[in-house]
Amino acid sequence: MGALAWLLIPVVAGIAAGLWGSWANRTRRIRSDGPELDGYARFREAMERSTSGT
Secondary structure (H helix, E strand, O other), X not given: OHHHHHHHHXXXXXXXXXXXXXXXXXXXXXXXXXXXXXXXXXHHHHHHHHHHOO
């Protein structure tokens, strides 16, 4: 009976890990890259202005 208990622990841990992995890898709402790309464009414009003015 003790061996069965020691076997049950990794089985339960494996099931819990599988459930967590499927939850962590779930598909999420796709977020657009608009704000990040706008910020990058402003950064590039600022860098071009600072290097062309010297």
